[in-house]
Amino acid sequence: MASTGTAPAHEVQAGTGDRAFLGHPKGLAYLAFTEAWERFSYYGMTALVVLYMVQQLLLPGHVENVAGMAAFRSTLEAVFGPLSVQALASQTFGLYTGLVYFTPLFGGMIADRLLGAKRTVIIGSLLMSAGHFAMAFDQSFLLALLLLILGSGCLKGNIAAQVGHLYPVEDVTRRTSAFTLFSMAINFGAVAGPLVCGLLAQLYGWHTGFGAAGGLMLLATLIYLAGQRHLPDQRPRKRDRAPTPPLTGPERRTVALLLLVAAITIFQSVAYYQIYNVGLIWIQGHVDLATPLGAIPVPWFNSIDAFFSIIAVPPLIYLWARQAHRGREPSDVAKIGIGAMIAAASAGLMAVGDLLAGSGKVNALFPFLAFGGMGISFLYYWPPLLALISRAAPASVNATMVSGAYLTLFVGNILMGWVGSHYEKMTPAAFWTIDAGIAATGALLVWLFGGRLTRALSTP
Numbered sequence: 001m002a003s004t005g006t007a008p009a010h011e012v013q014a015g016t017g018d019r020a021f022l023g024h025p026k027g028l029a030y031l032a033f034t035e036a037w038e039r040f041s042y043y044g045m046t047a048l049v050v051l052y053m054v055q056q057l058l059l060p061g062h063v064e065n066v067a068g069m070a071a072f073r074s075t076l077e078a079v080f081g082p083l084s085v086q087a088l089a090s091q092t093f094g095l096y097t098g099l100v101y102f103t104p105l106f107g108g109m110i111a112d113r114l115l116g117a118k119r120t121v122i123i124g125s126l127l128m129s130a131g132h133f134a135m136a137f138d139q140s141f142l143l144a145l146l147l148l149i150l151g152s153g154c155l156k157g158n159i160a161a162q163v164g165h166l167y168p169v170e171d172v173t174r175r176t177s178a179f180t181l182f183s184m185a186i187n188f189g190a191v192a193g194p195l196v197c198g199l200l201a202q203l204y205g206w207h208t209g210f211g212a213a214g215g216l217m218l219l220a221t222l223i224y225l226a227g228q229r230h231l232p233d234q235r236p237r238k239r240d241r242a243p244t245p246p247l248t249g250p251e252r253r254t255v256a257l258l259l260l261v262a263a264i265t266i267f268q269s270v271a272y273y274q275i276y277n278v279g280l281i282w283i284q285g286h287v288d289l290a291t292p293l294g295a296i297p298v299p300w301f302n303s304i305d306a307f308f309s310i311i312a313v314p315p316l317i318y319l320w321a322r323q324a325h326r327g328r329e330p331s332d333v334a335k336i337g338i339g340a341m342i343a344a345a346s347a348g349l350m351a352v353g354d355l356l357a358g359s360g361k362v363n364a365l366f367p368f369l370a371f372g373g374m375g376i377s378f379l380y381y382w383p384p385l386l387a388l389i390s391r392a393a394p395a396s397v398n399a400t401m402v403s404g405a406y407l408t409l410f411v412g413n414i415l416m417g418w419v420g421s422h423y424e425k426m427t428p429a430a431f432w433t434i435d436a437g438i439a440a441t442g443a444l445l446v447w448l449f450g451g452r453l454t455r456a457l458s459t460p
């Protein structure tokens with residue numbers, strides 16, 4: 001149905017004064033709960049998939065049943081050489097998580113030019129639900145990953161964009177507050193998903209954990225469908241505006257500088273996302289998980305960085321406000337460097353724990369603190385990067401630049417999978433030392449060039 005330029009009476013419009021949900025429109029409640037359960041299912045599945053591949057799926061007796069696995073493995077080995085079970089799992093996980101951050105660019109195009117945001121999000125939700133349920137069977141594993149990648153591409157960016165469209169342009173305060181509530185929903189899912197799905201997998205088997213993720217994704221879809229009349233229509237728009245003028249020389253220079261800053265963050269993305277990959281394999285084999293109440297489920301550790309990302313926000317906001325009051329708040333580029341140092345220290349902590357354990361098991365406190373530190377490092381580098389780009393990028397390419405920032409996570413995850421494939425070729429302490437060195441490289445680049453980059457981006 002083509003847009004007529006005015007929304008029908010039953011469709012919500014920004015600025016209607018709806019404050020039914022904590023002072024915000026009802027649509028925010030539906031979007032937040034949809035995202036909470038979607039992230040619950042995503043992080044619940046992510047916490048299981050690497051261990052599932054290493055401990056069952058890729059072993060003889062199972063791997064032969066996976067449709068397309070022989071061709072997929074041959075393709076990877078043609079590029080990277082022979083792959084062990086762990087190396088194949090690492091490469092597969094890196095490709096999966098990397099493409100999850102790549103496909104939203106196309107999902108946005110589909111919503112803008114063809115289907116509109118509502119239909120695109122519904123399609124994404126259904127694809128992800130199908131992907132989670134397909135994960136419950138060995139045969140459809142690769143199909144499941146493909147469905148999850150495509151579904152995430154349709155859903156991820158478009159549902160966040162709908163949050164902003166609930167408010168008129170001038171309502172800056174409520175929009176910022178809305179995204180804070182929306183982020184809380186994301187973090188709730190990121191904490192709860194690994195806890196629930198990990199426990200179910202330990203008690204009843206892998207496929208029960210994956211099935212639970214599928215059920216919760218279906219719940220997210222139903223919540224989104226129930227809230228349709230409270231959401232902005234966002235139908236595809238006709239591109240009849242005048243062509244955008246080309247960038248000026250200073251604007252091209254700014255874009256180049258922002259690309260350099262974004263590229264630096266790839267180093268700590270590699271280190272950070274390794275906790276979801278090799279981190280779980282290392283914990284399974286080298287960490288003492290025994291407690292008086294039974295063994296700690298390994299997937300639970302994937303909740304730690306998200307938990308720290310929640311509890312660290314108020315202290316960080318307070319710290320940055322105090323530093324700003326004294327005129328000593330670090331620049332966005334400097335914060336990125338601090339985040340890289342925290343990531344390096346966190347990876348180094350796992351290396352230290354392994355060295356201290358010798359031939360014994362590592363105390364669980366080491367990965368707990370290391371994963372928590374990684375969560376804090378993410379707060380120091382990812383939000384400041386988005387803030388820097390949104391503030392400094394030329395208006396004509398601002399949205400494109402902000403969306404393009406996610407490509408650094410795509411590259412970081414692809415590299416993370418490749419680095420993780422070398423885990424078995426060295427001791428765990430050596431691996432985590434290398435991981436720390438990768439993050440430290442980002443910190444070193446900021447130390448060497450951060451001041452000049454900040455000054456250059458501050459110059460009109």
